[in-house]
Structures are given as structure tokens and as C-alpha cells.
Amino acid sequence: MASKSMKPRxxxxxxxxxxDGLDPADLPLISVIVPVYNTEAYLIRCLDSIIAQSxxxxxxxxxxxxxxxxxxVIAEEYAKKDRRICLVHQENTGVSESRNAGTRLSHGSYLxxxxxxxxxxxxxxxxxxxxxxxxxxxxxxxxxxxxxxxVVCPFPNDIPEGVTLFSGNEALTELVNDKWxxxxxxxxxxxxxxxxxxxxxxxxxxxxMAIMHKIFYRAxxxxxxxxxxxxxxxxxxxxxxxxxxxxxxxxxLAHAERVPFFKNVNRGDLALKEIIMALHSAMNEVPLAVxxxxxxxxxxxxxxxxxxxxxxxxxLDTLPYESASEAKKIKRFLTSPTFFMVRYASKDVYIRxxxxxxxxxxxxxxxxxxxxxxxxKKPGGA
Numbered sequence: 001m002a003s004k005s006m007k008p009r010x011x012x013x014x015x016x017x018x019x020d021g022l023d024p025a026d027l028p029l030i031s032v033i034v035p036v037y038n039t040e041a042y043l044i045r046c047l048d049s050i051i052a053q054s055x056x057x058x059x060x061x062x063x064x065x066x067x068x069x070x071x072x073v074i075a076e077e078y079a080k081k082d083r084r085i086c087l088v089h090q091e092n093t094g095v096s097e098s099r100n101a102g103t104r105l106s107h108g109s110y111l112x113x114x115x116x117x118x119x120x121x122x123x124x125x126x127x128x129x130x131x132x133x134x135x136x137x138x139x140x141x142x143x144x145x146x147x148x149x150x151v152v153c154p155f156p157n158d159i160p161e162g163v164t165l166f167s168g169n170e171a172l173t174e175l176v177n178d179k180w181x182x183x184x185x186x187x188x189x190x191x192x193x194x195x196x197x198x199x200x201x202x203x204x205x206x207x208x209m210a211i212m213h214k215i216f217y218r219a220x221x222x223x224x225x226x227x228x229x230x231x232x233x234x235x236x237x238x239x240x241x242x243x244x245x246x247x248x249x250x251x252x253l254a255h256a257e258r259v260p261f262f263k264n265v266n267r268g269d270l271a272l273k274e275i276i277m278a279l280h281s282a283m284n285e286v287p288l289a290v291x292x293x294x295x296x297x298x299x300x301x302x303x304x305x306x307x308x309x310x311x312x313x314x315x316l317d318t319l320p321y322e323s324a325s326e327a328k329k330i331k332r333f334l335t336s337p338t339f340f341m342v343r344y345a346s347k348d349v350y351i352r353x354x355x356x357x358x359x360x361x362x363x364x365x366x367x368x369x370x371x372x373x374x375x376x377k378k379p380g381g382a
Contacts (some may be wrong), residue, residue: 030109
């Protein structure tokens with residue numbers, strides 16, 4: 001829900017004439033940027049969903065980021081059959097540089113970013129452009145659907161029915177709250193001017209979080225609909241790399257970099273919240289260092305976190321904790337790191353070691369252990 005200090009406007013967006021059947025010249029050009037890296041199992045579904053859009057005035061920029069699978073061949077086939085597609089092949093430089101390259105090549109008045117393992121509903125751009133233009137907004141956002149392997153479900157948020165309008169200041173607050181307005185890049189349509197002089201940081205994960213506050217700060221009006229128009233695929237191979245020292249450091253860095261930004265724009269309230277979020281990311285990283293052979297770079301990350309958190313030992317009573325338990329955990333992390341490791345990290349390590357051992361054991365043996373455990377738990381079990 002929106003914070004109590006805000007008053008977002010709930011609107012019924014006027015229905016504009018459908019873009020379907022109109023001359024593309026009557027519609028502004030939307031540049032769709034699709035970074036691609038080794039997603040051959042999903043790419044056809046993704047591109048099919050883009051070229052089938054009811055809003056047809058699209059510039060589709062595919063950046064093949066050095067894929068070693070069949071993605072280059074698939075992308076070439078689509079480029080041959082749809083003249084709206086601009087295909088670029090480059091050496092692997094990462095998703096940030098791919099998005100930066102696509103942004104530089106774009107000619108549209110609006111920007112959209114689609115992940116190559118996801119897909120969109122046929123009226124995705126029609127819906128986003130309609131609510132953006134009818135409300136004179138700078139960014140429009142839709143609801144999304146999570147596809148978790150074989151399970152399909154809505155994203156866990158409580159977006160109100162209809163269309164909700166936020167001022168830029170309200171939107172920044174909600175972005176930091178990370179409930180209604182999330183830091184994702186792929187569920188939004190942006191006015192291209194918002195990206196002037198802003199690029200995604202190279203060689204970092206959570207790259208969208210690293211710039212989204214800057215984009216939102218420039219926007220005067222942001223609009224969101226509860227209509228589900230984006231389908232996000234939660235991949236098993238992506239999950240395996242999500243909890244690493246490197247990834248958690250990049251999450252920490254995204255929050256830490258926001259602190260001076262919000263102070264400079266007179267949003268000290270948001271700066272304090274970002275300090276809390278940065279500390280949470282730091283606490284998530286510490287357990288990963290246990291029983292882990294750290295590289296030189298990972299050791300540098302851990303030292304950087306230690307240096308950043310040190311000054312807050314003297315400011316513990318000034319931080320806006322959400323609960324007493326959160327305050328206790330953060331204070332223990334900053335003042336008694338050894339106790340923190342014993343009290344909080346041990347459970348995290350146990351869970352990870354348990355998962356690792358299960359991967360080593362044969363599947364039939366794991367199933368046997370699970371069956372035996374369920375029998376033991378039954379009343380009267382041996």
C-alpha cells in the first residue's frame with residue numbers, strides 16, 4: 001500500500017481509440033530493447049510476443065551479447081522477416097552494456113526494456129501508451145505475472161484496481177518502499193528524455209536499482225495499472241547465482257549509492273531508509289562468507305562493506321527501524337559481528353549446506369530420506 005503520508009490518485013483512465021488498424025505514422029515510435037544472452041529456450045516466445053503487439057509502431061533492438069547457443073541464429077531469422085528489428089551482435093559485455101548500446105541506437109520517443117526469457121501480452125504497449133498519454137505521465141507501469149517453472153501466479157503486491165497516479169515525489173517514496181512501484185526495469189514504458197546522461201553501471205547486477213531512483217526523480221508524473229501485461233520467468237539457473245557475495249555486494253552498493261543522492265535532493269527521510277536497506281544487504285552478505293573460498297575481489301567487497309558500515313555504530317539510535325527485532329539485529333551486526341555470525345548466520349549456513357548436500361546425493365536417495373522423515377513425523381511412527 002502507499003504510505004499514509006501520500007495521497008495517490010485513483011483514476012479510471014479514459015479509453016482511447018485502439019492503435020490497432022491505425023497508420024503507424026500516427027503513433028509515436030517506441031524503442032524496445034532486448035538484451036540476449038544464451039536464452040534459446042525462451043527467445044522465440046519472447047520475440048513472438050513483441051512482433052504480435054497491437055501497438056505496431058515499434059523499433060525492436062536486439063542486442064546479442066556474445067551468446068554461445070542458438071540465440072544468434074534465432075535472432076537473425078526474426079530480423080529477416082520483420083523490418084522493425086535492428087539486430088546487433090557484440091562480444092559478451094554484460095546486460096548493462098547491452099542496454100546502454102540499445103539505448104544509444106534507439107530513435108523512439110519512448111523506451112522499453114524486455115528480458116529475453118520473458119514475454120508480454122498482445123496489448124502490452126497499447127495499454128502502457130494509453131495510460132501514459134491520457135494522464136500526461138512520464139512513466140507508465142503495468143502489473144505482472146510470475147512464472148515459477150510450472151506454476152503461474154500474480155506478483156505478490158497489492159496494486160489497487162484501475163489506474164493510480166503518483167507525483168514524482170510520491171513515486172520516489174513508493175520506489176524506496178518497493179511495494180507498489182518496484183525497481184524493475186521491464187514492466188515500464190519511459191519517455192526517452194528521462195535517460196539523457198544516465199547509463200546502466202557496467203559489470204554489476206541490480207543495475208536497474210542502481211539508476212531507477214535517478215529516472216524517477218526526473219519524472220513529474222508516474223501512472224500504474226493493476227492489469228497484468230508482463231510475464232516474468234523465474235529460471236532455475238538464475239536462482240542458483242542470486243545469493244553470491246558479488247550479487248549481494250551489488251545490491252548493497254545500489255542502496256548505499258542512493259544515500260548521498262537523496263540527501264542532495266532534500267529527501268533525508270529516504271536517505272535514512274536506504275541506510276537501513278544497505279545494512280540489510282550487508283547482513284545478507286556476511287553468512288555467504290562462511291565456509292566459502294573467497295576470491296580477491298570478494299574480499300575487497302567485504303572490506304568495502306565493513307568500511308561503509310563502521311560510522312553507523314555511533315548512529316544506531318538515529319535510524320528509522322521498522323520493528324524492535326530489526327533494531328536488535330542491526331545493532332548486533334554493527335557492534336558484535338562475532339555474536340551476529342553465531343546467532344543469525346548459522347541458520348543461513350545450515351540451510352545452504354543442506355541444499356548443497358541434497359544436490360550431491362542421488363535423487364532416489366533424497367526421495368527416500370524425505371519419505372522416511374514423513375513417516376517418522378506421523379503419530380505412532382517408528
